[in-house]
Amino acid sequence: MNRFAAAIGDPNPLWTKEAPPTFLVALAPVALHLAEAEEYGKGWLNGGNRFEYFTPVLIGDHITATGQVADVYEKSGSTGNLLFIIFETRYVNQDGVVVAKLRGTMIRR
Amino acid sequence: MKVEVGHEIPALVKHPTTRQLVQYAGAQGDFYEIHYDQAYAQSVGLPGVILHGLLKAAFLGQLVTDWLGDRGTLKTFEVSYRGIDVPAQPYRCRGRVKRVDGPEVELEIWGENDEGQRTTVGTATVEIR
Secondary structure: OOHHHHHHHOOOOHHHHHHHHHHHHHHHOOOOOHHHOOOOOOOEEEEEEEEEEEEEEOOOOEEEEEEEEEEEEEEEEEEEHHHHHHHHHHHHHHHOEEEEEEEEEEEOO | OOOOOOOEEEEEEEOOOHHHHHHHHHHOOOOOOOHOOOOHHHHHOOOOOOHHHHHHHHHHHHHHHHHOOOOOOEEEEEEEEOOOOOOOEEEEEEEEEEEEOOOEEEEEEEOOOOOOEEEEEEEEEEEOO
Protein backbone atom coordinates (compact mmCIF):
# COMPACT_ATOMS: atom_id res chain seq x y z
CA MET A 1 0.00 0.00 0.00
CA ASN A 2 2.96 2.34 0.70
CA ARG A 3 4.26 1.64 -2.77
CA PHE A 4 0.84 2.27 -4.30
CA ALA A 5 0.43 5.61 -2.47
CA ALA A 6 3.94 6.61 -3.61
CA ALA A 7 3.16 5.61 -7.20
CA ILE A 8 0.03 7.77 -7.35
CA GLY A 9 1.92 10.58 -5.60
CA ASP A 10 -0.58 10.93 -2.73
CA PRO A 11 1.17 11.83 0.56
CA ASN A 12 -1.99 11.60 2.73
CA PRO A 13 -0.86 10.00 6.04
CA LEU A 14 -4.21 8.17 6.21
CA TRP A 15 -2.85 5.73 3.60
CA THR A 16 -0.51 4.24 6.19
CA LYS A 17 -3.63 2.77 7.86
CA GLU A 18 -6.36 2.67 5.26
CA ALA A 19 -6.48 1.92 1.52
CA PRO A 20 -6.77 4.90 -0.86
CA PRO A 21 -9.91 4.83 -3.07
CA THR A 22 -8.45 3.02 -6.08
CA PHE A 23 -6.02 0.72 -4.23
CA LEU A 24 -8.18 -2.41 -4.67
CA VAL A 25 -7.16 -2.58 -8.34
CA ALA A 26 -3.65 -3.54 -7.20
CA LEU A 27 -4.83 -6.67 -5.39
CA ALA A 28 -5.89 -8.66 -8.43
CA PRO A 29 -6.12 -8.06 -12.18
CA VAL A 30 -9.23 -5.99 -12.94
CA ALA A 31 -9.61 -7.49 -16.41
CA LEU A 32 -9.30 -11.17 -17.20
CA HIS A 33 -7.01 -12.38 -19.96
CA LEU A 34 -9.40 -13.16 -22.79
CA ALA A 35 -7.57 -14.58 -25.80
CA GLU A 36 -10.67 -14.30 -28.01
CA ALA A 37 -11.11 -10.62 -27.18
CA GLU A 38 -7.46 -9.94 -27.97
CA GLU A 39 -8.02 -11.05 -31.55
CA TYR A 40 -10.44 -8.13 -31.91
CA GLY A 41 -8.89 -4.79 -32.96
CA LYS A 42 -5.42 -3.52 -32.13
CA GLY A 43 -5.50 -2.74 -28.47
CA TRP A 44 -7.30 -2.16 -25.20
CA LEU A 45 -8.74 1.10 -23.93
CA ASN A 46 -10.10 1.62 -20.45
CA GLY A 47 -13.57 3.12 -20.81
CA GLY A 48 -14.31 3.74 -17.16
CA ASN A 49 -14.39 2.44 -13.60
CA ARG A 50 -17.04 2.56 -10.93
CA PHE A 51 -16.20 1.81 -7.29
CA GLU A 52 -18.79 1.24 -4.60
CA TYR A 53 -17.50 1.22 -1.01
CA PHE A 54 -19.19 -0.43 1.95
CA THR A 55 -16.52 -0.50 4.63
CA PRO A 56 -12.92 0.81 4.72
CA VAL A 57 -10.07 -1.53 3.79
CA LEU A 58 -7.45 -1.46 6.54
CA ILE A 59 -3.85 -2.65 6.86
CA GLY A 60 -3.99 -6.26 8.04
CA ASP A 61 -7.25 -7.13 6.27
CA HIS A 62 -7.41 -10.25 4.13
CA ILE A 63 -9.26 -9.40 0.96
CA THR A 64 -10.57 -11.93 -1.54
CA ALA A 65 -11.33 -10.57 -5.01
CA THR A 66 -13.74 -12.42 -7.28
CA GLY A 67 -14.16 -11.26 -10.86
CA GLN A 68 -16.57 -12.02 -13.63
CA VAL A 69 -17.46 -10.82 -17.10
CA ALA A 70 -20.82 -9.10 -16.68
CA ASP A 71 -21.50 -8.12 -20.28
CA VAL A 72 -19.99 -8.07 -23.77
CA TYR A 73 -21.30 -5.95 -26.63
CA GLU A 74 -20.21 -4.33 -29.87
CA LYS A 75 -20.72 -0.71 -30.95
CA SER A 76 -19.85 1.09 -34.14
CA GLY A 77 -17.51 4.02 -33.60
CA SER A 78 -16.17 6.74 -35.91
CA THR A 79 -12.95 4.78 -36.50
CA GLY A 80 -14.50 1.32 -36.76
CA ASN A 81 -16.26 -1.16 -34.54
CA LEU A 82 -15.51 -1.38 -30.85
CA LEU A 83 -15.94 -4.32 -28.50
CA PHE A 84 -17.03 -3.50 -24.94
CA ILE A 85 -16.37 -5.93 -22.11
CA ILE A 86 -17.78 -5.18 -18.68
CA PHE A 87 -15.84 -6.71 -15.78
CA GLU A 88 -17.20 -6.84 -12.25
CA THR A 89 -15.08 -7.54 -9.18
CA ARG A 90 -16.32 -8.08 -5.65
CA TYR A 91 -13.97 -7.65 -2.67
CA VAL A 92 -14.72 -9.56 0.54
CA ASN A 93 -12.76 -9.25 3.80
CA GLN A 94 -11.75 -11.86 6.38
CA ASP A 95 -15.15 -11.56 8.10
CA GLY A 96 -17.03 -12.35 4.91
CA VAL A 97 -18.14 -8.72 4.54
CA VAL A 98 -18.27 -7.23 1.04
CA VAL A 99 -16.00 -4.19 1.39
CA ALA A 100 -16.29 -2.89 -2.17
CA LYS A 101 -17.40 -3.60 -5.69
CA LEU A 102 -15.78 -2.48 -8.91
CA ARG A 103 -17.30 -2.30 -12.36
CA GLY A 104 -14.92 -1.67 -15.25
CA THR A 105 -15.55 -1.06 -18.94
CA MET A 106 -12.74 -2.29 -21.16
CA ILE A 107 -12.81 -1.56 -24.88
CA ARG A 108 -11.05 -3.33 -27.76
CA ARG A 109 -10.42 -0.99 -30.68
CA MET B 1 -16.62 22.73 5.28
CA LYS B 2 -18.67 24.61 2.76
CA VAL B 3 -21.06 22.17 1.16
CA GLU B 4 -23.35 24.12 -1.10
CA VAL B 5 -24.53 23.13 -4.54
CA GLY B 6 -22.28 24.77 -7.11
CA HIS B 7 -19.33 25.25 -4.75
CA GLU B 8 -16.05 24.26 -6.42
CA ILE B 9 -13.66 22.21 -4.29
CA PRO B 10 -9.91 23.05 -4.27
CA ALA B 11 -8.23 21.91 -7.51
CA LEU B 12 -5.33 19.44 -7.48
CA VAL B 13 -2.65 19.69 -10.15
CA LYS B 14 -0.58 16.58 -10.82
CA HIS B 15 2.61 16.42 -12.88
CA PRO B 16 2.83 12.88 -14.27
CA THR B 17 6.15 11.72 -15.72
CA THR B 18 7.20 8.59 -17.61
CA ARG B 19 8.91 7.54 -14.38
CA GLN B 20 5.57 7.73 -12.58
CA LEU B 21 3.93 5.59 -15.29
CA VAL B 22 6.51 2.86 -14.69
CA GLN B 23 6.13 3.23 -10.94
CA TYR B 24 2.34 2.97 -11.26
CA ALA B 25 2.55 0.00 -13.66
CA GLY B 26 4.56 -1.84 -11.00
CA ALA B 27 2.33 -0.79 -8.11
CA GLN B 28 -0.89 -1.84 -9.83
CA GLY B 29 0.61 -4.77 -11.71
CA ASP B 30 -0.65 -3.45 -15.06
CA PHE B 31 2.17 -4.03 -17.54
CA TYR B 32 0.30 -3.13 -20.72
CA GLU B 33 3.09 -1.77 -22.96
CA ILE B 34 1.23 1.39 -24.04
CA HIS B 35 2.18 2.89 -20.66
CA TYR B 36 5.98 2.55 -20.94
CA ASP B 37 7.07 1.40 -24.43
CA GLN B 38 7.03 4.32 -26.92
CA ALA B 39 7.50 2.14 -30.02
CA TYR B 40 4.73 -0.23 -28.94
CA ALA B 41 2.37 2.66 -28.14
CA GLN B 42 2.97 4.16 -31.58
CA SER B 43 2.44 0.77 -33.25
CA VAL B 44 -1.14 0.71 -31.93
CA GLY B 45 -1.86 4.23 -33.16
CA LEU B 46 -1.09 6.27 -30.06
CA PRO B 47 1.13 9.39 -30.08
CA GLY B 48 3.39 7.74 -27.50
CA VAL B 49 3.03 6.33 -24.01
CA ILE B 50 -0.16 7.38 -22.24
CA LEU B 51 -1.36 7.62 -18.65
CA HIS B 52 -3.20 4.65 -17.16
CA GLY B 53 -6.89 5.45 -16.84
CA LEU B 54 -6.71 4.14 -13.29
CA LEU B 55 -3.81 6.52 -12.51
CA LYS B 56 -6.06 9.42 -13.53
CA ALA B 57 -8.77 7.85 -11.36
CA ALA B 58 -6.28 7.78 -8.46
CA PHE B 59 -5.55 11.50 -9.01
CA LEU B 60 -9.28 12.24 -8.84
CA GLY B 61 -9.53 10.03 -5.77
CA GLN B 62 -6.89 12.23 -4.12
CA LEU B 63 -8.83 15.34 -5.13
CA VAL B 64 -11.89 14.02 -3.29
CA THR B 65 -10.15 12.59 -0.20
CA ASP B 66 -8.01 15.76 0.22
CA TRP B 67 -11.21 17.80 0.27
CA LEU B 68 -13.11 15.34 2.47
CA GLY B 69 -10.38 14.72 5.08
CA ASP B 70 -11.80 12.96 8.14
CA ARG B 71 -15.16 14.69 7.83
CA GLY B 72 -16.90 11.84 6.05
CA THR B 73 -16.68 8.65 4.02
CA LEU B 74 -16.45 7.99 0.32
CA LYS B 75 -19.42 5.88 -0.82
CA THR B 76 -19.15 5.73 -4.61
CA PHE B 77 -16.52 6.88 -7.07
CA GLU B 78 -17.06 6.65 -10.79
CA VAL B 79 -14.96 7.86 -13.72
CA SER B 80 -15.21 7.70 -17.52
CA TYR B 81 -12.15 8.16 -19.67
CA ARG B 82 -12.95 10.43 -22.60
CA GLY B 83 -9.50 11.05 -23.97
CA ILE B 84 -5.89 10.01 -23.68
CA ASP B 85 -3.31 11.92 -21.64
CA VAL B 86 0.43 11.98 -22.02
CA PRO B 87 3.18 12.44 -19.43
CA ALA B 88 5.16 15.69 -19.02
CA GLN B 89 1.95 17.73 -19.08
CA PRO B 90 0.15 18.99 -15.99
CA TYR B 91 -3.10 17.21 -15.19
CA ARG B 92 -5.61 19.38 -13.37
CA CYS B 93 -8.24 17.67 -11.20
CA ARG B 94 -11.34 19.64 -10.31
CA GLY B 95 -14.70 19.11 -8.69
CA ARG B 96 -17.94 20.81 -7.79
CA VAL B 97 -20.78 20.05 -5.39
CA LYS B 98 -23.66 18.83 -7.53
CA ARG B 99 -26.24 17.70 -4.99
CA VAL B 100 -26.70 17.81 -1.23
CA ASP B 101 -29.24 15.49 0.35
CA GLY B 102 -28.89 15.51 4.14
CA PRO B 103 -25.50 13.93 4.95
CA GLU B 104 -25.08 12.68 1.38
CA VAL B 105 -23.13 14.92 -1.00
CA GLU B 106 -22.59 14.28 -4.68
CA LEU B 107 -19.60 15.79 -6.42
CA GLU B 108 -19.08 16.22 -10.12
CA ILE B 109 -15.36 15.57 -10.71
CA TRP B 110 -13.17 15.88 -13.76
CA GLY B 111 -9.58 15.92 -14.96
CA GLU B 112 -8.36 18.44 -17.51
CA ASN B 113 -5.34 18.39 -19.75
CA ASP B 114 -3.15 21.45 -20.38
CA GLU B 115 -5.60 22.71 -23.02
CA GLY B 116 -8.49 22.57 -20.58
CA GLN B 117 -10.14 19.55 -22.23
CA ARG B 118 -11.95 17.25 -19.81
CA THR B 119 -10.37 13.90 -20.58
CA THR B 120 -11.79 12.19 -17.48
CA VAL B 121 -15.21 12.89 -16.04
CA GLY B 122 -16.95 11.34 -13.09
CA THR B 123 -19.01 11.46 -9.94
CA ALA B 124 -18.20 10.84 -6.29
CA THR B 125 -20.70 10.49 -3.48
CA VAL B 126 -19.67 11.02 0.11
CA GLU B 127 -21.44 10.78 3.41
CA ILE B 128 -20.63 13.62 5.79
CA ARG B 129 -20.41 12.70 9.48
